[in-house]
Amino acid sequence: MCGIVGYTGPREAYPIIIKGLKRLEYRGYDSTGVALQNGKGVKVYKKKGKVAELEDAIVGKDLHAHVGIGHTRWATHGEPSDRNAHPHQSSSGKLAMIHNGIIENYAQLKSELINKGYQFRSDTDTEVLLNFIEEIKTNNNCSLEEAVRVALKRVVGAYVILLVDADDPDTIIAARKGSPLVIGVGKGEHFLGSDASPMLEYTKEVVYVNDYELAIVKPDELILKNLGNEKLTPYVQKLDIELAAIEKGGYEHFMLKEIFEQPQTIYDCLRGRLDAVAGTITMSGIQQYADQIVKANRIVMIACGTSWHAGLVAEYIFEELCRINVEVEYASEFRYRNPVISKGDVIIAISQSGETADTLVAIETAKAKGAIILGVVNVVGSSIARASHGGAYTHAGPEIGVASTKAFTAQLAVLTMMALKIAYIKGSVSHDRYMHLLNELQEIPEKVAWVLKHSDHIRTLAEKYKDARDFLYLGRGYNFPVALEGALKLKEISYIHAEGYPAAEMKHGPIALVDETLPVVFVATRDTYHEKVVSNMQEIKARKGQVISVITEGDDMSASLSNDIMIIPEADEIVAPMLSVVPLQLLAYYIGVAKEQDVDKPRNLAKSVTVE
């Protein structure tokens, strides 16, 4: 969702910015633009559509500059169009600005500016903020930095903004609240980005800008201040990502690459933490809070989308192993509900990006009420990671495909380890079961690799079912959230309507949809509820629905009731979701490809949802 890039230094800015914008394409966008500052003024080029279309449209223009900013826009205020694309220029034409976020009180600011005679060229909240800044700068005859600081004190909402000024040729002013901003520190140059991907080949030294901070960025100087104009010391961190991690590496799509990376990503997630021989789980970010978790009245999992599904699986696991009451909340509902939080509550925030606006605000709400916040986050140094008291990174590496795959299985691996660790300390799991589950977890990477070997079969199923209008996904227990996740993947990638449901609950409504045209995907692996799920399969069969099922190897009974099957190896039900979700990821992927959809960047979706 909206990507920002900036550069100031001795190199040509335009190629760096365009390449950076392409790296941020995965975030989802509908228009793009750049502002180039060449000492003779600021030139803005922008266009609805993809970055490549902008490049084509401006061939032959004067693109020479050593300072520039670039943006991919995901429309909020005003339709996707050339005029609503960023950067916006101020009334005088001297300032250009890009913005990621939403200015909630833009209507009020806009009417004040209209009363002062301002006219607007776009429908955006960004142009309003920019002119508001210019108005302050002109009226107070102050620096741009000062004007930005004053303006931001009036702003309600979330933002990262980057500004260039025709009167200050080598400087970029940046500020953030609620949306991500990373500054790359080079030798005599600086890079800015929504994440580190635009700067990876130039520098590994980065500064994560915090909320309510403002940066004055010049080629050889980075000044960081708070909105009270006090100087702060930038904390420079070393990135631990290689360029190869954000490239396709021979796969047709990032999504496929990321599905196939799962044996490695789950292994990376377990490595150094799980020791099945010694019977230990080492999680330094949890250790300190272990006592409080053991004594917690309840655990509240807060997340959105796929991460929310990981929270649902974890609810079953924590309740089973730790005997602690768990609730799983949509962050967007939780934050506005005036939730009841007591001191002993433990919040687990689950997020791939670590930047999801609703999750971030939800945990801040809970933190203010005294809860302990543990983050299960993929992106190192992200806002949610920093806002949490403790937690654990998922170490799945950069996830570029918009539909989350490897982050989900890594979240499950981390949450399962957390639950096991707490259960062991609490004594709510027997030693034998604990040791058995450690071994089961350790075998997961190999078993995922086994499932992936059957991808060709799933590709043929995708061809067979790709023209269905609707799909129903059913599961019970640990596999109910997996059914939800399978349905979400399919609708995101193929645009086929798909609904996930608890298998038994299906009788209370969705069964009305069943006829010979409806594929019903059962997540029917061998577990405590297996016989019940088999009965549900029979109910669908009796109504001529087409049963496609994910089953455990050797389960002839379920196979005989199914039109088609996808197989996973035998595994304990607690760890099985990390396996049973994989065929569903592949099915969604291959159906999306068969329908010629843009699987890495599905329409309307954003990778990192930084607006509420």
Ligand code: F6R
């Ligand atoms: C689905 C998907 C989304 C995200 C959701 C939360 O494939 O990717 O549903 O899971 O937007 O994002 P994070 O995990 O970054 O907080």
